[in-house]
Amino acid sequence: MDHSPVPTATDPSLEPPPAWIESCDPTTGTCWHRVRAASPTDVGGHVARARVAQVAWAAQPLARRVAVVDRFHALLVQRRRDVAETIRREVGKPALEALATEVAPVLDHARFLVRRAQRTLARRRVAIASLVHARKRVTLLREPHGVVGVISPWNYPFMLAAAHVLPALLAGNAVLLKPSEHSTATGILLAELLHEAGVPKELLVVVPGGAATGAALVTEGCDAIFFTGSEATGRRIARACGERLIPCSLELGGSDAAIVLEDAVLDVAAAGIVWGRFSNCGQSCVAPKRVFVVAAVHDAFVARVAERVRALRVGDTATDAEIGPPVNDRQRRVVSAQLEDARTRGARVAARAAVPDDARYAIPAVLVDVPADARVMREETFGPLLPIVCVADEAEAVRQANATTFGLSASVWSGNRRRAMRVARALVAGTVMVNDVLSAAGIAEVAHGGTQSSGSGRAHGVDGLLACTRTKTLVDDRLPRHEQPWWFDYSDSLDAFIALLHGTSWRSRVAALPHALPVLRRLLARAPHAERPLPPLPSPSSSARA
Numbered sequence: 001m002d003h004s005p006v007p008t009a010t011d012p013s014l015e016p017p018p019a020w021i022e023s024c025d026p027t028t029g030t031c032w033h034r035v036r037a038a039s040p041t042d043v044g045g046h047v048a049r050a051r052v053a054q055v056a057w058a059a060q061p062l063a064r065r066v067a068v069v070d071r072f073h074a075l076l077v078q079r080r081r082d083v084a085e086t087i088r089r090e091v092g093k094p095a096l097e098a099l100a101t102e103v104a105p106v107l108d109h110a111r112f113l114v115r116r117a118q119r120t121l122a123r124r125r126v127a128i129a130s131l132v133h134a135r136k137r138v139t140l141l142r143e144p145h146g147v148v149g150v151i152s153p154w155n156y157p158f159m160l161a162a163a164h165v166l167p168a169l170l171a172g173n174a175v176l177l178k179p180s181e182h183s184t185a186t187g188i189l190l191a192e193l194l195h196e197a198g199v200p201k202e203l204l205v206v207v208p209g210g211a212a213t214g215a216a217l218v219t220e221g222c223d224a225i226f227f228t229g230s231e232a233t234g235r236r237i238a239r240a241c242g243e244r245l246i247p248c249s250l251e252l253g254g255s256d257a258a259i260v261l262e263d264a265v266l267d268v269a270a271a272g273i274v275w276g277r278f279s280n281c282g283q284s285c286v287a288p289k290r291v292f293v294v295a296a297v298h299d300a301f302v303a304r305v306a307e308r309v310r311a312l313r314v315g316d317t318a319t320d321a322e323i324g325p326p327v328n329d330r331q332r333r334v335v336s337a338q339l340e341d342a343r344t345r346g347a348r349v350a351a352r353a354a355v356p357d358d359a360r361y362a363i364p365a366v367l368v369d370v371p372a373d374a375r376v377m378r379e380e381t382f383g384p385l386l387p388i389v390c391v392a393d394e395a396e397a398v399r400q401a402n403a404t405t406f407g408l409s410a411s412v413w414s415g416n417r418r419r420a421m422r423v424a425r426a427l428v429a430g431t432v433m434v435n436d437v438l439s440a441a442g443i444a445e446v447a448h449g450g451t452q453s454s455g456s457g458r459a460h461g462v463d464g465l466l467a468c469t470r471t472k473t474l475v476d477d478r479l480p481r482h483e484q485p486w487w488f489d490y491s492d493s494l495d496a497f498i499a500l501l502h503g504t505s506w507r508s509r510v511a512a513l514p515h516a517l518p519v520l521r522r523l524l525a526r527a528p529h530a531e532r533p534l535p536p537l538p539s540p541s542s543s544a545r546a
Contacts, residue, residue: 035185036208047147047176049205054147062122092317093317101280108444117170146224147173148175148468149224152164152177157183252455254409255377255379257411264413287438290377302388310352326362331382428452430450
């Protein structure tokens with residue numbers, strides 16, 4: 001499931017479900033992996049079996065689950081090049097880029113979870129400040145949801161799947177993983193590594209398929225859903241989860257803004273924004289998709305960007321190319337339509353990269369003089385287009401950057417840290433980077449997610465681990481033979497007791513003390529019948545007569 005806008009006529013939910021899922025190399029078009037699609041009935045059976053396996057998994061000491069993730073980390077280090085090559089063949093990005101932007105972040109994430117899980121998921125005592133509840137001993141527990149459904153996309157098929165699968169398993173859940181139909185082999189490889197590390201096969205199941213299979217994760221009984229994909233699909237999932245009253249976490253892409261201020265180091269800003277926009281063929285949810293440059297440096301910045309874009313190597317990523325083709329022809333057509341829309345509305349192409357004479361490729365292009373109503377400014381552009389907009393000053397840059405329904409991430413480029421942080425705080429986004437792009441989404445300790453139409457919920461960090469649990473509160477009264485002062489029967493001493501606790505001056509609190517004494521005595525006094533012995537149980541014969 002991609003992040004690009006989905007026209008109603010080609011809504012995947014309206015297409016018949018496939019019988020087989022094939023993985024095809026975007027560069028050559030060769031299909032090299034084939035697996036049977038899971039039907040909704042299959043999903044229901046997997047949920048039932050996973051629910052049984054989850055009970056035993058959750059009953060294990062947390063240390064054993066941590067050890068499994070630690071073994072997965074070691075296996076991934078050994079198999080890292082195999083994983084990168086699978087990603088390259090399936091989605092077209094260079095293997096070295098896959099190593100840097102997918103495998104390395106998953107290694108960091110696994111190590112973070114191994115180090116932090118015990119502390120984060122441990123039962124915790126809560127101190128009670130109010131005298132009303134001074135007798136209470138409160139313990140917070142973190143319990144697994146049960147069976148978790150993870151629906152992951154194709155653009156970062158390994159990292160974005162692992163971001164939810166690893167913490168879900170560690171927290172004691174079973175997981176049903178539905179990879180994108182364009183990256184099923186990568187999802188299967190992730191599961192195989194975890195199975196080899198010690199995760200039971202019925203506890204983590206890959207369910208290949210299209211939209212109908214993804215919908216079945218909700219309708220067939222999963223207890224929580226983690227989805228990364230398009231806004232349109234995310235809204236449907238949110239409604240379906242709402243009907244069942246189960247939690248869902250949604251990362252729905254964005255139209256991320258980059259602001260280049262006049263005091264930015266322009267060579268650094270140009271290098272970073274070109275990499276952030278065009279790596280993975282522009283198919284990154286946190287890529288800078290709208291660039292706002294202060295007028296004083298606009299022309300100089302565009303010149304630097306244009307020089308770098310013309311030098312990009314586009315082609316077969318099995319060789320030395322830096323950028324491959326879009327994942328499929330549909331993506332290429334959507335990006336081409338957005339480019340033509342911008343040109344029709346007056347935008348100019350300031351620079352292009354050279355591409356092979358092959359219809360599979362999208363041309364990386366830089367656009368200037370882009371009007372606000374162009375599709376590349378209103379929609380998420382999931383391909384190699386970089387619109388650059390000239391703005392008068394910092395205030396206008398912030399205003400235009402926030403003129404979107406999305407709110408995933410953003411970046412600010414400036415040589416003045418204090419100024420950059422001020423601008424960053426003014427931007428509506430889940431994450432704002434200063435003098436860098438993309439990498440925050442892969443930092444294990446940093447919660448990743450958006451706001452507004454970019455979704456809700458977080459992955460990575462402590463927040464991502466806690467999202468895989470539900471909180472249970474245990475409240476234990478340490479004086480079980482004593483009644484509570486707010487039980488029947490009521491008296492005005494309750495009002496005085498509240499005044500004693502919350503009076504706005506020490507005089508009012510002292511004045512309330514004598515009137516609050518009945519409540520205080522009741523708070524500490526034993527119940528009048530606490531010591532009365534229990535009556536004997538009636539004999540079976542007397543019980544029958546009664």
